[in-house]
Amino acid sequence: MTTSTATRPPRARSVSRGGHPFARYALRRVITSLLLVVGVTLVTFILTNLVPGDPVAAALGQRAAEDPAIVAQFQSEYGLDKPLVVQYFTYLGNLLHGDLGTSTTTHNAVTSDLSSALPATLEIAIGAIVLSVIIGVVLGTVAAYRRGKASDHVLRVVSLAGLSVPTFWLALVLYYVFYFKLHIAPGSGRLSSDFNAPPTITGLYTVDALLAGQLDTFLDAAAHLFLPVLVLTLYTVGLLTRFVRTAVLEILDQDYVRAARAKGLPTRTVIWSYVLRGASIPILTVVGLAFGSLLSGTVLVESIFAWPGIGSYAYQAASHLDLPGVMGVGLLIGVMYLLVNLIVDLLYGVIDPRVRLAS
Amino acid sequence: MAFSTRNSSTTTKHTAKRVAIGAAAIALTLVVAGCSSGKASSTDGASKTLTIDKAFDLKTADPGRMYEPTGQLVDKALYETLLTFKGGDVSKVVDGVASLDESSDAKTFTLTLNGTHTFSDGTEMTADDVVFSLQRVIGLKGNPSFLLAGVTVTKKDAKTVVLTTKTATPALPSILANPALGILNSKVVKANGGATDSSDTAEKYLNAHSAGSGPYVLDSLNLSSKVVLTANKKYDGEQPGYGRVVIQNVEGATQKINVQGGSADVALDLSGTQAAGLGSSVDVTSDPSANVIFLLLNQSSKVSKITSNPDFVKAVKEAIDFDDLVSIAGTGTAQAAGVVPSMFLGALGEGDALKQDLAASKSDLAKSGYNGEKITLNFPSDITLNGIEFPTIAQRLQSQLKTAGITVDLAPAPVATELDAYRNGTETVGLWYWGPDYPDPSDYLVFTPGNVVGLRAGWAAGADPAISKLADAAAVGGSNDERQTQFEDLQKALNDDGPFIPLLQPGNNIAAASDVTGVVYNAVWTIDIAALRSK
Numbered sequence: 001m002t003t004s005t006a007t008r009p010p011r012a013r014s015v016s017r018g019g020h021p022f023a024r025y026a027l028r029r030v031i032t033s034l035l036l037v038v039g040v041t042l043v044t045f046i047l048t049n050l051v052p053g054d055p056v057a058a059a060l061g062q063r064a065a066e067d068p069a070i071v072a073q074f075q076s077e078y079g080l081d082k083p084l085v086v087q088y089f090t091y092l093g094n095l096l097h098g099d100l101g102t103s104t105t106t107h108n109a110v111t112s113d114l115s116s117a118l119p120a121t122l123e124i125a126i127g128a129i130v131l132s133v134i135i136g137v138v139l140g141t142v143a144a145y146r147r148g149k150a151s152d153h154v155l156r157v158v159s160l161a162g163l164s165v166p167t168f169w170l171a172l173v174l175y176y177v178f179y180f181k182l183h184i185a186p187g188s189g190r191l192s193s194d195f196n197a198p199p200t201i202t203g204l205y206t207v208d209a210l211l212a213g214q215l216d217t218f219l220d221a222a223a224h225l226f227l228p229v230l231v232l233t234l235y236t237v238g239l240l241t242r243f244v245r246t247a248v249l250e251i252l253d254q255d256y257v258r259a260a261r262a263k264g265l266p267t268r269t270v271i272w273s274y275v276l277r278g279a280s281i282p283i284l285t286v287v288g289l290a291f292g293s294l295l296s297g298t299v300l301v302e303s304i305f306a307w308p309g310i311g312s313y314a315y316q317a318a319s320h321l322d323l324p325g326v327m328g329v330g331l332l333i334g335v336m337y338l339l340v341n342l343i344v345d346l347l348y349g350v351i352d353p354r355v356r357l358a359s
Numbered sequence: 360m361a362f363s364t365r366n367s368s369t370t371t372k373h374t375a376k377r378v379a380i381g382a383a384a385i386a387l388t389l390v391v392a393g394c395s396s397g398k399a400s401s402t403d404g405a406s407k408t409l410t411i412d413k414a415f416d417l418k419t420a421d422p423g424r425m426y427e428p429t430g431q432l433v434d435k436a437l438y439e440t441l442l443t444f445k446g447g448d449v450s451k452v453v454d455g456v457a458s459l460d461e462s463s464d465a466k467t468f469t470l471t472l473n474g475t476h477t478f479s480d481g482t483e484m485t486a487d488d489v490v491f492s493l494q495r496v497i498g499l500k501g502n503p504s505f506l507l508a509g510v511t512v513t514k515k516d517a518k519t520v521v522l523t524t525k526t527a528t529p530a531l532p533s534i535l536a537n538p539a540l541g542i543l544n545s546k547v548v549k550a551n552g553g554a555t556d557s558s559d560t561a562e563k564y565l566n567a568h569s570a571g572s573g574p575y576v577l578d579s580l581n582l583s584s585k586v587v588l589t590a591n592k593k594y595d596g597e598q599p600g601y602g603r604v605v606i607q608n609v610e611g612a613t614q615k616i617n618v619q620g621g622s623a624d625v626a627l628d629l630s631g632t633q634a635a636g637l638g639s640s641v642d643v644t645s646d647p648s649a650n651v652i653f654l655l656l657n658q659s660s661k662v663s664k665i666t667s668n669p670d671f672v673k674a675v676k677e678a679i680d681f682d683d684l685v686s687i688a689g690t691g692t693a694q695a696a697g698v699v700p701s702m703f704l705g706a707l708g709e710g711d712a713l714k715q716d717l718a719a720s721k722s723d724l725a726k727s728g729y730n731g732e733k734i735t736l737n738f739p740s741d742i743t744l745n746g747i748e749f750p751t752i753a754q755r756l757q758s759q760l761k762t763a764g765i766t767v768d769l770a771p772a773p774v775a776t777e778l779d780a781y782r783n784g785t786e787t788v789g790l791w792y793w794g795p796d797y798p799d800p801s802d803y804l805v806f807t808p809g810n811v812v813g814l815r816a817g818w819a820a821g822a823d824p825a826i827s828k829l830a831d832a833a834a835v836g837g838s839n840d841e842r843q844t845q846f847e848d849l850q851k852a853l854n855d856d857g858p859f860i861p862l863l864q865p866g867n868n869i870a871a872a873s874d875v876t877g878v879v880y881n882a883v884w885t886i887d888i889a890a891l892r893s894k
Binding site for chain 2 (some may be wrong): 051052053054057058060061062063064065066067069070073105106107108113116117172175176179180183186187188189190191192193194195196197198209212214216217220303304305306308312313316319320321
């Protein structure tokens with residue numbers, strides 16, 4: 001009763017200051033993220049334009065670049081004949097209407113290019129992060145529980161190996177072994193060449209194939225996911241296992257965990273309800289970072305598996321000095337990171353009431 | 360009672376689980392029963408799918424805007440040209456949809472449509488389509504517009520078109536064989552935004568549909584991943600061997616595994632090393648490509664007093680071990696005897712190629728007054744040409760020149776950033792390549808004083824009157840024999856006194872499954888997809 005009375009006044013103050021504490025907390029995070037997006041556009045624009053090199057020369061063929069009329073038309077078409085400040089504010093103005101410009105490489109709207117590349121990356125990134133979280137949490141917890149024992153050492157070596165092996169090398173080796181030698185994985189790409197892409201609804205071939213009722217396409221698309229997801233998972237599992245182990249070790253030393261054990265609670269209950277719950281915030285943080293990294297860092301894996309995702313698009317745009325394309329990718333990745341961090345921040349508030357109350 | 364309650368609860372849970380499993384099974388059965396197939400082709404006969412792996416540089420399939428190797432490969436299958444080449448021989452043009460009558464001064468070219476050619480929608484091809492297609496290329500001011508610079512296109516009658524130029528243009532027949540000058544169905548293109556000036560908006564349409572008379576029609580195109588072609592039932596010539604072709608964007612290392620494993624029938628971008636040691640289920644066609652890797656030494660004393668010294672240039676030419684460079688480049692690679700590639704009219708024979716002579720090199724180096732100063736070698740660090748990495752060639756050159764007593768500093772940079780210095784003529788020594796704009800030796804007149812590549816080497820007009828005179832004579836044209844002699848003379852003079860050192864024609868290696876026949880390398884469009892057959 002005393003406790004109840006003691007906690008009431010702060011709640012009343014929170015409400016009088018403008019709504020539910022979690023809503024206020026979420027609103028602050030959203031506003032901060034929007035300001036950061038504007039910052040991301042400025043940084044991306046400056047960095048993109050600081051790169052030495054002439055986008056006109058890179059986009060046009062040798063002969064075309066020697067014709068002043070062709071060069072002038074190209075510059076006018078892409079707004080490169082205007083001062084940089086004007087270009088930036090034009091870009092911001094267009095951005096407000098969802099227009100990221102036109103790619104000098106593909107001649108398509110950058111939004112269109114990104115919207116076709118993003119689902120390909122999301123499909124492997126989601127698969128990899130889900131598997132990584134499941135495996136990483138289990139292995140990290142086991143390693144922490146068996147600290148100093150043989151299984152702990154083995155898991156630490158395995159996770160270190162996952163982090164250390166270059167992904168492009170691992171991708172090539174796994175492709176060679178599973179596709180060419182063992183014939184248990186399909187060839188590169190998102191679908192076998194006998195298949196047409198399913199009608200686009202989400203852009204995720206597995207989902208779209210199911211929605212279209214094309215079971216054979218679904219199975220083929222799912223089979224093509226196997227190796228890229230495996231490669232990305234092996235790397236991310238290494239990262240997560242090490243973080244989870246550290247986080248769980250810290251919680252295991254807490255008094256409330258010792259008390260729970262002393263009370264004779266089953267190990268499963270102690271792990272789920274006490275240890276992992278306590279370790280969930282640092283785990284969530286690293287999962288958010290790992291997912292962001294998966295979205296932006298799949299260039300080499302996409303290259304080996306001929307996967308037409310954001311990584312491939314970024315490489316293509318950068319190598320052709322396609323400034324609208326580079327800007328678009330930079331902005332997309334920045335926004336994805338912010339979005340993932342925002343979700344993680346909001347989940348902090350859900351998991352730990354102290355976070356939202358402190359805000 | 361308590362026991363009974365728990366029992367009842369367990370039963371309820373089990374029942375719920377069974378219901379859920381049953382519902383899932385029914386749903387799955389319904390899904391499977393209602394499933395359609397996403398498969399696009401059968402595996403036999405003309406409807407069989409041919410899968411080609413290619414590292415994409417595709418920007419568009421619109422012939423008026425396209426000028427990349429992948430685009431040439433695709434558009435060759437979709438569009439027919441006025442003139443063409445037979446197989447891999449690009450030294451001589453043959454009739455395409457028209458026959459050619461060329462004036463003796465190489466300024467008037469009369470093209471008469473031969474027979475009846477129809478577009479994929481059944482419309483007959485006329486001179487209006489030809490005029491529209493060529494004028495569109497000129498008017499769009501896109502990458503291939505330079506091909507028809509200075510060319511006037513006029514219709515003579517329903518079957519005849521006349522092209523005129525103010526200066527002699529002996530290369531025009533070879534240029535007309537380029538798929539960028541493919542003939543479009545003007546009515547269809549105009550109806551979808553086509554025009555002969557910059558107001559044209561037909562690119563989007565032409566990236567989703569084709570409007571040509573070639574052996575294939577465009578089924579779908581994704582610039583970053585896949586192009587799908589299907590046979591054109593209205594094609595006038597022999598129907599292609601494969602009813603469906605998938606060209607997919609795959610890098611070299613994966614191409615090798617794919618063609619070995621069977622998920623690709625043809626791999627177009629294997630390096631010499633990758634092409635070696637493929638299994639018996641794969642046939643490899645290796646030829647020198649039409650790309651020429653060369654070294655330039657800047658002749659402007661403002662850029663370098665050392666490289667502008669003729670004795671120093673000679674010393675460098677004599678110091679290079681060309682056989683060694685060929686050996687590291689791998690299968691199919693050949694030494695470039697001159698700047699004109701070996702398969703073009705006017706190419707030099709192997710006997711006229713530069714040769715290593717270390718003693719002469721040391722003597723010329725002494726004459727040049729070189730005192731061991733560091734010479735900077737600029738090169739694009741991220742270019743891999745037919746599997747050859749420029750850093751590898753640059754490192755080997757550094758080592759070879761060191762043997763001759765020349766100290767070289769390597770200065771790699773991404774191509775996008777290094778291109779400016781190259782084009783502005785500010786590199787002391789540059790390692791670059793020239794890919795042909797069209798398969799005619801006149802494309803290589805740019806390597807002479809005052810011309811594009813000459814200026815990139817600081818070689819101004821008038822810097823070498825003898826070579827300029829040879830270049831002027833070669834530009835006028837004549838019979839094939841006359842042109843052969845003219846370009847041989849020019850290249851011999853360039854090898855003796857020019858600032859360029861032709862190094863390599865990297866190998867072009869095409870790997871194809873052993874049941875695929877008809878693979879012939881062509882310097883313009885790589886392979887003619889329609890010529891491929893299944894055993």
